[in-house]
Each structure stands twice: as structure tokens, then as C-alpha cells.
Amino acid sequence: MPAQLSDLGSTVAKQEVAYATLRDAILGGVLGVGLTMPSTRALALRWRLSRGTMETVYDRLCSEGYLCRRRGAGTFVSATIPDSYLMARPMEPQREATVEDARSERTQSNSYKQAERDVRVGTPFVARLPDPDLFPLKDWSRHVAKTIAANSAQIRGKADPAGLPSLRMQIADYLRKFRNIDCGPDDVFMTSGIRHAIDLICRAFVTKGDKVCVEDPCYPFAYEIFALSGAAVAHVPVHLAVHLDGIQTSILRRHGDAKLVYVTPAHQSPLGMTMAVSHRLELLEWAESNDAIIIEDDYDSEFSYSGAPLPALMSVDRSGRTIYCGSFNKTLSLDMRVGFVVAKGDVRRTLSDIWRLVGRSTGLAEQIALESYLRTGAFARHLRVARHAYVQRRDCLLRILESRARGLYLVSGHEAGLHFLLWLRNGQSEAEFCARAASEGIALQPLSAFCCQTVFPPTVVVGYAALAMHQIEEAGAKLAAILAENSQCAALPRDGGRRCDV
Template sequence: MEIHIDLTGTRGHRDAIYRQLRAAILAGRIRPGEALPPTRELAQRLAVSRTTVSAAYDRLTAEGFLAGRVGAGTFVTASPVERPSPVLDAPGVQPLPEWDAVPPPPAPFAPAPEFDFRPGVPDLSLFPFDTWRRLITQRLRAGQADLMTYGDPQGHAGLRAEIARHVGVSRDVRASAAQVVVTAGAQQTTDLVARVLLRPGDLAAVEDPGYPPPRLVLGARGIRVAPVPVDAAGIVVDAIPAGTRLVYVTPSHQYPLGLSMSLDRRLELLDWAERTDAVLVEDDYDSEFRYTGRPLEPLHSLDSRGRVVYVGSFSKVLSPALRLGFLVAPPSLVPALVKARYLTDWHAPNVEQAALAAFMAEGGFARHVRRMRKVYRARHELLTRALAAFDFLTPLPSSAGLHLSAVAAADCGPLVRAARRRGVRLYSLGDFGVGERRHGLVFGYGAVAAERIEPGLARLRALADGGAA
């Protein structure tokens, strides 16, 4: 390989060769696996002694950038660890200050800890890999060119029809496919709804404690967000500030407390929305998994005045990596929401939408939900039983989803940190509060296998007994 090394005006030839080769490796101009010229050849080219070149190579070898293979030559080993950019130190263009308040995205979740009580993730080892592979392959093999062009921003028509059927049967949400918009997961819904209904400076409300992303999505759009307390019956409607235009709630399975909003509270909230001309975003993210009792009717089914946007997600039922969810909106909002989706990212991937539509149409989706419900019910029972032995925790009633919470008299932050150091990942209730920070723990049981629940809790208990609580 022809490496450019310039020794004009340099006195320490060995250092100059070393520095220029090192910089070329770090910048990726010479890549791992590439051979350097033999010392004799480079020495001749640069008109320096062979010892000078060998000394530079030796230093790079000692630092791990190069390795010699007997009879084969000298090769680059290291990947470039830095690629200096000429503008790295310049102040650069600054984002709007509202982005300072947005925390960085969570780090990728690998590697999994020994005991993973993280809330909100399904058991991905039970994802229907074979069926999914077949469904995707069938779509690709059929050579359907229409799946490879731009799709409908509202979502694949077949998938919207299946979603309308699914929510009608399982949740009594009565809607036609024309009211369904396929989204990139529940998180996108708050953004789309805010785009079409709110201006910067408008007021929205979220549950406190609550699921952080909707609060952050709204805040990043310049919308003022009021955290509103939650009691045993749900969001405290009397505490919603005057002038609120949108309220985001999780009535089936309050996140993170796990409680279900009472029927009276649902009716009170709907009545409030009607009186104040506000919209309710009802996030029904994990209600496919219900273990005891009859689910209460969603706000959407109780609403006769077109005030509710119902939100669903395939993240818990199938996998968050699909980035597929949906909303069911009042007909008055649909055209603007579809335009907002189009302007945001056009539409969800066509092949995955078509595969999901086929999965739902052939009954595989319903079977998968039934199978997973059984798995999670067993874990829910195990966890509930095991938590009864913790005298510093009072589990909150919860009969659905993939997590449950327990309250405590003191801050559980230190215990959570100690547990994480010992391979037990769980969250403190305080992590989800904005105003009043509740004491307690959130236990997810989607990612933890049944047989790991008791040993994981035993380790947690040992830490608590040892004074980490």
C-alpha cells in the first residue's frame, strides 16, 4: 500500500513516521488487517535508515496498533478509536434550550443482568420467531412490488382492519378501520396528537407518578406539562389545572402503580373533558394481559362525544423492536393525524405491517396472546406470593400487564442501586414521580423467567436485611 509520509522539515524522522502512521490508523485511512510496507522498502522511499523505520514500527507494535506475522509482514491490528473531526472543538450550532431538559435516551439494555425485573418488556425468548420468519419471507417471496414503494401514512389497510377487529373483540373499542392510524409505537401517538391539537405554551397534564416519555414529548414541543397526582381511583380530576387541553392517562393499568382507574373516576374524567373541551389520550399499552376480574370499559367505549384517542402498542404483546402501535381517533381528528404522520416519517414499514396483518388474520396473534397470558399469569402469581414475605413492602393491587408495584415507608433508591450492583435490576417508584416522589419498588415480570423470580427476590431481601433498604 502506498502510504503518504512527509518528512520535509522534520528532524526526528522516527517520531514523524510514528506520528503520521498512528494518525492514519486512528483516522481509518489505514484499516485493520492492511499490511504496511516492509521496513526496507519504506526506508528506501523516505531516504532514511531501516533502523529508523523499524523503531517507529516497534513503537506502534508495542502500543497495539501493529502486529508482525513471521514471513508475512506487518499488519494494522487496531480499529480506529477516534476520528478527529476538524470541527470537534468548535462551539457549533446549539439546539433549543428545551432539549436540555430532555434526558438522554436509555442505554441499550444488553447485557441482561442475572435477575431482570425491568418493567415494560415482554419475554423476547418467546417471540414467535419461526412464524414471523415465515410471514416476512412469504411477503418478500411473493414479489409484491407494492410493498416496496411508499405506503399509506394511515397504515396498511389490512392491518388497520385487523386492529379494528382486535380492539373491538378484546376491548370493546368500537371503531372502523378508517379511525385507526398505525403508529411507530405508543410513544409516537402523544407527539402526533400534540402536533394537531396543541401550540407551544398550551397546557397538558400527565399522571404523577407516570410514564415519562409522553411528558418529555410534550415538553420538547414547548407545551407546558402539569403533573397531576394519582390516588387509588386514578388521576385526581379535581387537581387538573384550569386551561388544560390534553390529558394523558393509563386507566387499565396505571403506569407505574399498576392500579385500574375506577368507573366513577373514568366517568368524572370524561365529564371534565366534555366541560372543558379537552382531549384524553388513553394509553392501553398492556391490557391484553389480564389475569383476574373483568376489565373495566375503556374510556373510549364510555365516550359518546369524541373526546378520546385510544392508544395501543405491539411492543408488549410481540416486541418493542417492531416499533408498531396504533391509535383509534375520533373521525374529526383522523385526517390531521394522518397528515402529521406523513410529515413526521411518512409511514410504518410496509412488509412488517403486512406480515402482522396476516398473523392477526390467520389467528396466530390471538394464540400468541393466550400463550403469553398464561406465562405472565404464572409469574404474576409467583411474584405476588413472594412479595408477601417482604415486611417493608405493601404490594398494590394489580391484575394486568407486565409489572406490579409495592409501596414502602422509606426511599428505595439506595436498595435499587445496591441491587443493581448485585445483578438484580429493578426500579424505584421514585424514578417515575415528578412532584411528590413515592417510596416503593416496581417489579417487571416480562423479562424474568419464572424460576428466577424467587432467587432474585431472595437476593433483594438479603440486601434489604443487610441494611441497603
């Protein structure tokens, strides 16, 4: 590490330089796991910074999992690239899939799709829905009219198959600032959303019979797209803990022959936890060792309520094996069918060949309007308004449940996103609870609808973002009453199928 901050250059803010220096030293192994860090006072003196600046840097590194603080003991490095994972691991025999397995998975997937078909904005407590009333339609209409008029010649011209260059530049700038991804407009490809992105990635990298790993539980449509591509899908369970966690890399290492893995590290879909830094590094090491591709679905990263989200997985990938996917249908409107993919190096070149053939699917007029929306700061303002509204709705619902059904449930995954998980402690099954809720006009999705092989204790997914406050108050009281109907509180099981600790 440098002796003085002046050694690092003067073009970047001092706080950012100090943060990047320590983070890179940890990732590079210069600061090894368990190492005791200098005090903020000592390091501030050494680098000629204020102690407050170093406290902010340490707090950020702690929140991202690179450092940990122990009262009375000091600050320690808590994440490193594990060299032991480079060693070959014996493959465990995998049970052959049966007809019953396929039938079970198809039933679960159909359950999820039926729930999505039944989605109605304003129905409590349907998950994965933003509030359409928060989308400033008049403001958006002005952007559409103004920008299309100013770019009429461009609309009539030949479109770039990768997408509008100026929009890709705005997205790259946004990702650099808010997701720490070092990318340029040539690394960005426009899509109509996450499903479109996964489909095109499959066309580029997956051939029939290739193994693809997915989280379990997972976004069911991702699994179905991989299956349609002819891939052999392997389900890798997800750690479930109170603290940051994610895909079980110890099990993933059994799949050294996998071509690709799909993950949601920012806000696991649907469990809601954030993938720990140590697991991110293990995942990247696995991909590099096995010549595999990582699809990073940055699900719900814009809606973090307990502080800034961890930087994207792609931001710490030095091998260029991560493909980053994002969309605007949760941040702006469900009908805003605009998404994007970010890829680098050889991966980008392979995707580019596919995009030239089949990648064009997003209207140029929408792209032009969205470019203006990003460039003028309107998108950032909308996100601030939406985050404030959603956290108020979440807190209102949690207060109602706490006051009327305390001790009859557990909550997790509520620190971010548009939903949380409600773990039942009243002895009811998911099916019984969902049926009882439906009789009161409440739509709940069972967690089992997202699972393929992993079995969890009875749990339901509770969405709150698309509801007005009076709807939350009325439906929240009904939900609490249903929880309280069977007050014989059963102990929450800790095992079922694969072990899942709450």
C-alpha cells in the same frame, strides 16, 4: 328499559344485548346512582332469559364498576355522569415553576432514561420488558415470507400514509372484540409506537404555550415529548388506593384551560391500578366541557390476570374527544416497532392531515406480516401463552417474598401488566435499597424516578416478565434477604408531598 329481550332484536347474543342495555341505561342516566336494581331472578323473568345469563351480566357490570353488590341489601348502581361537574369551579392559583423544579424534574427524567439504557433482558428485576423468548420467531418468519411473496406488487406500489388498509381493518376488528371500541379501518393510523403517536398528536393539536396535563407519576418520555413541543405541562396527581382508581379529576378541573390530557387508564404507568368507571366519566365530562383532547395510552391492557379488563375509555366516549394509542412492542417484541392510533370525527380529520405529511414511518413488509398474524388468530394464541407464562412468574416471585420476608413490604399493581410495586417497610430509602440490590446483581427502579411533584413513601418497581423461572427463584431469594436485613419494621407513612393513601 325494554319489557322483553325480543324488543332489542335478535342479531346479537342475548347476554351481550342485556349487558349493553343496562350499561347504556346507567351511562344515559336512566338508572341513577344509588338506584336499587331488580333481582336477577326478576329481570330474567321479565326479559325471558335464564337467571344464569343475568347473573353473568350483573357480575360483569359489577367488575366494571357500574354496579355494586351489598350482602343482604341487594345490587345498586354505583357510577353515573356527575351533573355537578358541569358547574364552573374557581381556579386555584398555581405556583410558578422555579429553576429548582426544572432541575429536579430533569434529574428524575435522566434517572429513568439511564435505567432504560441499562436495560438488559434477563437482568432481575427490570420493568416494562416482555420475554423475547416467548415470541414465536419461526412462526413469525413464515408469516413474513409468505405474505411478502403474495403481496410483492403491493409493496412496490404507492403506500397509504395511514398504513396498510387490511391491517387497519384487522386492528379495528380486534379493538371492537376485545376493547369494545366501535371503530373502522378509516379511524386507524399506523405508527412506530406510543412515542411516535404522542409526537404526531402534539404536532396536530399543541402549539407553543398550550397547557397539557399529565398524570403524576407518569411515563417520563410522554412528559418529555410534551415539553419538547413547547407545551406548558401541568402535573395532576393520581389517586392511589387498593381498589380501582385513577387521575384526580377534582384537581384536573382546576385546569379548564388545558388543551390536552394524557392518561393510562387500563393499567396506570407505573402505579398499576385501573381507572375507576366514575373517574372515567368525570374525565370525559371535563374534556367535553373544556373542549379538550384525551390521549388514552392503553398500556398493558392485554395482560390482565384477575379477569377481563375494563373496556377502553374510548368505548364510552360519545363526544369523540378521545385518541386511543396502542402498540405491539410489549405484546410481541420490543423490536416490533409497530403501533397505532384510533381517532374519530373532527379529531380524525385533523390527524389525517398531519399523517399525510409525516406519518409514514412503519415498514410495509412488517405491516403485511402483522396483518396475517392477526387475521389467522396467531396473535390471540400468542397472548394466551404470554399471559399464562407471566402470571406463573408473578406468582412464583410473590410466593418467595411472602415466605421469606412477610410483613416487611406491601405489594400493589400486581393484578395486571409486567411489573408490580414493592412498598418498603424496613426503614430503608429507595436509593439505599436500590444500591443494595444492585450489589447483588438486581436492577430496580425507584418510584420517585417516575414522579414530578408527587412524593410517595419509599417504593421500587419490580419487573418479572422477562425472566426465566430459575432466575426468579434465585433473584427473588436475594430480594427477600435484602428486605429482611433491617427487620425493624417501620410504619408505612401515609403522607408525603401530596397525600397518597396505600
